[in-house]
Amino acid sequence: MAEAATVSQRAKVIVRGIPGGVSSPRRIAGPVAVALTALLVSACSTVVPRGPSAPPPTKAPPPSTRPDVGVEAGIPRDTARNRVALLVPLSGANAGVGKSLANATQLALLDTKNEQIRVTNYDTAQGAAAAAQRAVADGAQLILGPLLADDVRVVAPIARRAGVPVLSFSNDVSVAGDGVYLMGYTPSQSIERVVDYARSKGVTNFGGLVPNALYGTRASTTFLRAVEAAGGRVVALQTYDRTPGAIGAAVTRMAKDAPFDGVLIADSAGTAATAVPLLRKTSPDMKVMGTELWNTDSGVAARPALNGAWYASVSNGLYRQYATKYRARFGAAPYRLSSLGYDAVLLTARIARDWKVGAPFPEARLRSGEGFSGIDGAFRFGRDGIAERALEVQEIRSGNTAVVSPAPASFGR
Structure with missing residues (x-):
């Protein structure tokens, strides 16, 4: 079960030397009551002038020795499970997706009935470095997250010094490697997949529209290389x-x-829908292509301008089942990216079968090449730490999407 990060601020009192914890009040009060009674009787007695002298007052027994109480900062230690930290924004502008990721990890733990790992949440919106430092101090042996690339850059050196691998939800390939693994959907794989499919359907002359941003720069580089590799031309x-x-x-x-045979629009579905009517004035028969960004837009199929368009993404088959279960448990629809949290726990649970409690996370298992499977289909980490994913191509058809090229069942060697 996930714990709130504020638990790490409460002290854990560990009682040593007394089976079952702190002694009950009765066990402590008995000898103390006897001592108090003796003292009161002694204080109230008077000296008798005749007869033998009164006996000296009985000395009170020494007070019961209190148990040695040690106070340990941080969250309770868990000797039965390996500790995993989830670093996501739980407040601020990105709290919605962060909480959805946290809910997804909880759901995955329940679904797998896993009792070997324990996930604790830390809010990166309050400072990614502080969150990572608390997680490491609390004994985390694996970090899931962060979500944002800038937070990954802050967290990575802290985790690296502690020997803790990071499974990030970012798709910025510049932060991958040296102990950081990316679960996020990278645009390069999506563009390569949809270009290959378009080329197989006879598209030869390609056009491209990309935004002036880091995403657009990387998308344009991938697009040029993918078209060349497929035997087409970017005009x-x-x-x-x-x-x-x-x-x-x-x-x-x-x-x-x-005219163009096909045009890639490396931006959101909404932006693409604005551009397509203008493009069709000069290229009425062109095929429109999008990126993995379209799969995060729940209303992509409802945009008439995109009817007939292709885009490559992870499969939505299992995601729909997951979304139904998520909605039933949490009373709201999940963010599309939350499946990354679910799959990260599935991966961890699988490795946990051979992960001895208290031992470092077996990072080499992430790079084994055998791959993993989850809600978003098959994936595996390359030497660069980036998740290679099996993607399908979908086509928008009159308000719905249809798979026109299924994801491969396995990775080519």
Whole structure:
């Protein structure tokens, strides 16, 4: 079960030397009551002038020795389970997705009935470095998260010094490696997959629209390489700022190279839906292609402009079952990215079968190459620490999506 991070601020009192904990009041009060009675009788007695002298007052027995009480800072130690830390934003602007990830890990623990690992939540919105330091101090042997690449950069050196691997939910490949593994969906794999599929369907002359941002820079590099590797040609590639009218201006600049067989729009489904009607004025028969970003938009199929478009992503088959179970337990729909938290726990639970309690996390198992399976399908970590995923290609058809190229059942060697 997941614990709130505030538990780490309460002290744990450990009683040593007394079986069953602190002695009951009766066991302590008995000798003390006798002592008090003797003292009171002695204090109230008077001297008798005749007869033998009164006996000297009985000395009270020494007070009962209190048990040696040690106070241990942090959360209670668990000698039966390995401790795993979940570092996600639980407050602030990204609290929604962070809490959804936390709920997903809890659901995975319940579904697997795992009793070998214990997941504790830490809020990165209050400071990723502080969260990582608390997690390490509390005995975490594996970190799930953080969500944001900037937080990964802060957490990684802290975890590395402690010998704790990091399974991040980021998709920024620049933070991977040296003990950091990325669970996030990377745009490069999605673009390569959809370009290969488009080429197999006869698309030869490609155009591209990418935003002026880090995502767009990496997407354009991957796009150029993927088209070349597939035997096609990129006849136009335009960038744009995310400002009103900017994408329309980019489409206008592309017009001189029209028509295109297919155009990749490496942005959200909403932005793509704005650009497509403008593109069709010069290339009415073109195929529209998107990236993994479209799979995080629950309303992607409801955009008429995208009818017939292709995009590559992880499979949604098992995700739909998971979303139903999540909604029944937590009373709300999950964020699409929350499946990363669920799959991270499935992976950990699988490795935990051979993970001795108290021992370091067997990091080599992550790089074994055999791969793992979860809600989002099969995946495995490469030497660079990036999750290679088996992706399917979906087509938008009149308000729904249909799989036109299933994800491969296994990875090629």
